[in-house]
Amino acid sequence: MNEAKKCSIVVFSGDMDKQFAAFIIATTAAAMGMETSMFFTFWGLQALKKKGLKTGKGFFGRMLGFMFKDIEGVGPSKMNFGGIGRWMFKKMMKDKGVTSLVELRQTAIDLGVKLQPCQMSMEVMEITKEDLIDEAADPVGAAAYVLDAQQADITLFI
Amino acid sequence: MAEITPNKVLDARGLQCPMPVVKTSQEIKTIGVGEVLQVLATDPGSMADITAWCKSTGNELLNMEKGGGVFTFYIKRVR
Structure with missing residues (x-):
């Protein structure tokens, strides 16, 4: 049997819509x-x-920590209007049977998707x-990602 | 064409992308090689998606039906 194909995704964005795209493709x-x-x-x-x-x-770290959300707190890249957009999109998606970001993340975990945090970003933002x-x-560094991407059949930067 | 008798049914009706494909990938592991999984979905994208999933994973799409807004797939587990 051939070795499994590989998919490697960089998630740079903290926008709800982009994280949706990343987790949908990953799962x-x-x-x-x-x-x-x-x-x-x-x-x-x-x-x-x-x-x-x-x-x-x-x-600064604490100030950033105050702004830095978890997966349920991230807002859309457009039309967030201080959280109203996030609420609206969540509601619209729920009404249409779209799986939430938290559930998608859990699905990714269940399917064995590797979730690697970037060490340097964690240092800068004082996240442990x-x-x-x-x-x-x-946590890993850029070299670990590059190696991963070298061997991947699909690489995405979202 | 002879009637296909599925060994298991996955009801993915009401689910949106990517869940019909994700659930199919999980359910197919619960049946034996050579057995058939029937998948019901309402997501119109599932027509292209389940076909693509079968092509990528090497499982065989025996038949695909559409009726009353429901898409029915018969997938034979190949490996």
């Missing part, structure tokens, strides 16, 4: 038998943050491994 790739990994960097890290946790140690969900893999 689908895994469902189609691909070995799938996601690399969460900068704003994308919000997808792995534990719910309701305030992060950061220094003044304990601030992230237990299912997150150990």
Whole structure:
């Protein structure tokens, strides 16, 4: 049997719509038998943050921690209007039977998608491994991603 | 064409992309190789998606029917 094909996705964005795209493609790739990994960097890290946790140690870190949401708190890239857009999209999606981001993340975990946080982003934003969900893999650097992408049949930057 | 008797039925009606495909991938593992999974879906995208999923995973799409807004797929587990 041939070795499984691989899919590697960088999740840079902390926008709800873009994270939807990332998780939909990741779960689908895994469902189609691909070995799938996601690399969460900068704003994308919000997808792995534990719910309701305030992060950061220094003044700026804590300020950022206040703005930095978890996967349920991220808003759409357009028409958020201070959270109204997020509420509206969540409602519209629920009414139409679209799976929520939290459920998609759980599905990704169930399908064995590797969720890798970026070490450097965590340092800058003063986020520790304990601030992230237990299912997150150990933090990695760019070289780990590049190696992953080299071997991948699909690479995406979202 | 002879009637296909499924070994298991997956009701994915009301679910949107990507869940019909995701659930199919999970359910197919619960039947034996050579057995048939019947999938019911209402997502019009599932026609293209289930076909693509079968092509990618190597499982065989025996038949696809459309009626009353429901898409029915018969998938034989090949490996």
